[in-house]
Amino acid sequence: MAAPQYEIINMSVSDLDRIDLPRFQRRFVWNRRKKESFITTLHEGLPFGAVLVYPKSKDPDAPLLILDGQQRLSTIREFRANPLIYWKSLEHDEYVLQLRNVNECLPEEKELQEKDFDSLLEEQDDALDDWLDDIDDKISRKRVRAIIRQTKNLMSSYINLDSLKIPAIEFRGSRERIADVFANLNQGGVPLSKYEIYSAAWVHTEIHLDKSKLQESILWNVKQHYANMSQSTEFELDGFSEDELTQERTITLSELGIALGMFIRDNLKALAPQTDNAAAELGFGILGIATDTDNRKLDTLIGSVGYIESELSTILSKVNRICRNLQDLFSKILKRFKSSKNDEYALGISTTFKTLSYFAALWDLDPESHDYRQSLKNIKAYYLYDALSKSWQSKGDLRLMDYYPSHHRRDYLTKINRDAFIESFNRWLSDSAPGINFSKENTAIVTIHANLTYLAKTVSYGESFELEHIIPRKLINAHDNKNPKKVLGNSIGNCMYLPRLDNNKKKDKTLYDVNQSGRYDKLIRESLYFSQPELDMAIKAIERHEFAVANEKISRRARKVAEATVEALLA
Template sequence: MSSYRIDELSVDQLDRISLPKFQRGFVWTKKKQEDFVQTLHDGYPFGTLLVYPENDNDKDAKLQLLDGQQRLSTIKKYRQDPLQFWKPLNRESYTSVYQSVKKMLPEGDKFTEPIFDKLVNSNPNKVAYWAMDSLSSKEDVKAAMQSIDDLKQQIRSFVNLEHLKVPMIVYLGGSAHIADVFANLNKGGVPLTKYEVFGAAWVNAAIRLRGAEESPLQDQLLQYVKNYYLDMRKQAEFDVDDFSEDELTQNRTVTLPEFGTALGQYVVDHLSALVPETTSAAPEIGFGLLGVAMNLDNRKLSSLNKYIQKIRDELEDILQKTERICNNLQSMFETLLRRFKSTGNDYENGLSSTFKTLSYFAALWDLDPSSEEYTTALSNIKAAYVYDAITSAWSSHGDQRLMEYCNSSRDYGTRISEEQFDQAFDQWIADQTPGINFGKDIKCLITIIEKLYMSF
């Protein structure tokens, strides 16, 4: 028996669909959206939506969107403002009407396209008032109103929303398999990251934070979660299902994927010398850091939800260790990697990598911060940062190497000798191909050498 059925929705029924928390932000470019609207105009078939009914016994039940956000968002945007899509797709027709109306005006040079667009989107009464107020003759008033009305008709008929049917697959399997379904989507389009799949799998794994002002770190974490959804709401054409800023403030309960992403964003913000702010940085660092805290192989992060109770029990300890190590590493590396002149990112982190950075956390995680062992390891990390880069220590099997720092079979307790550095640099230089432009690794090395030279 199939675990799905084929169905369709009219445009008026799209409000039945809500966006689960694990869905992605809006990622289609403007060109991609315009191409999709052109597809609707041409009457060509387009991809289906994949939805999950909250109650399959209710034909009008809310539908959770599993796939198709980009198509659905574009349809809703077109429904709200068709002119923004019609205009670039029919530039010649638009310009012809705009110029003809503009020539009728005594001060046509002040009649800009934004003014004209606002007029086209106005109701007929406002257009009539504008025409009678702006044009001197009845013939011009009649001609302008007719031109604008014809243009509106062209726009309305470009995509027949009244008869548009949006195909969808309604998934009828158990909710426990949603992550498996989600992981197999969009393989031919914008690929899903494993962290987005985790978000689908762990959406019900809840972590209760302490009360307001009981833990400044947990308060910060909660704010990161809020900011994530507020930013997502700005990007997408949906309200994120089950998200209420006020409710989150009162309940102070977050899911495991929310916690992982928020933890990673904390590190991005507080360890900017090593972690560049990219779209993938927060989940990569956050989930990786939870793996470090749970002594879990990075290759097995999909089982992190099995450690949910341990994460709950050690929540404050995880945050305190993260804060301390972030501060220690940032204080050390900001003096080495800060650019002389900022060009967006304040640091030259061309030798950084996610696994290498996580290894610093893993090596320091269980050490007493007041111990000589901790101080020695922290000091040796500076040299290892460069040495590991020129020896390509993290270029392959980084997750396996990281696990060795987690289980203490590898650490930063031993200082790299000058002889080792000399040999590594000689080999690195011999492997370089001369060129005019400097790569990010060369720029980073130059920055470090400059800082060390200036410190003498």
């Protein structure tokens, strides 16, 4: 068993003067309600959580870095410096009573308002004596002095700071293990993400940004990150100066990871999930790729701060290039077609690890090389193939490592075998369960098929389309109206982009019902729409509750869509 790398200690309030607060004060702090709740805990003598500190040297009186618990220590400091702001709020009835007692001793013209009373409570005795000299009546002066002294005693004794013991864990191990320690301490209660842990553990790291365009984008994203988070109802942003950040241009490693993820999310909308968590996973994941750090051990990135800062221009240049290449690739197949000005994408089969694997596979390739171009060409097929075969469903972080340039156990240079792709697709289709609502996976696959076939050829400029049921939803629900559902109404065989105007007005109509003068002949043909006899047969089967017959027709079209999608992706 290893020797303990920590000691449980009790800190006194005087030890707060040894605390070395992080240079970076851009943090979210407790709001007034949370601070007052903590002061009440101290007033009532109740236990509270230990803080985590790290000694800067082996000297017994060495300054202590505060790693966790800064809000608790800052609140204690604030109370020590100005107990009035807490006592007045938490014991307001007593405050009002003491003010009334003072005013009863004063002539009406000299009665105090709250702000005047507060000033007296905060003044030293000499200032109080000067004010009392203006009171003519000696007895009144004596009474007022006693009341104010009593009030000051109530304030200062609300918490006995001299006897207060602050439980603390003093970590004495390697500084690189701080993130691990922090993670272990936060396993209970509301779990923190590992990225929140990094933000706390890496608060002392420094990365300086230059004034290049890409690093300006990172700086802007750091500002935007705090602007977005400041909307939180639980916390308030403290110590943040946008002007100071702009002038100093120094951020933490954690802020870089978050800002880099935001850059990828904003510049790769056709592929990257548009969430804060996904942005963090992408940003820190890229730093892992750039430093050859296993995604499962990102806490060790702190040892690569110097390398990251020196290579930041190269890292951002690669990220920017790969983002542009992937955005161009996937915007063509994942765009949800509603109108000519639409900018929405079907991200139902996108995952962060899968996206990171594209960056890893392309990272060290020459962008002008055959291998780079071939990898890009194949990636769009792997995007669907890996979703169908559930390649990234478990242990994605372990699989990701195979694409790292240093490992190179996997890549996207080899074209997927057509038969294997079709087999994987059909196996996925066989697992489909009846229903009426399209899943996010089905929506993405139908979008890919549409963009590679009929939407790429038959859509007039400015015409709007909408993802809908071929056999109308209204008709299916009228006959398959019990749970569990029997009809594969949610299948890719019964889903396509339909002209919005006609579809919205005629929810119970098919394309054949609105195909005056052969208006939609080309769309029917290129979308692999049912033939009219097949569609009529399927509808009549549903009306007769012969659901197996209808499902056979739907499944047949699904297989046709699958084959056409595979052919287009491999072309």
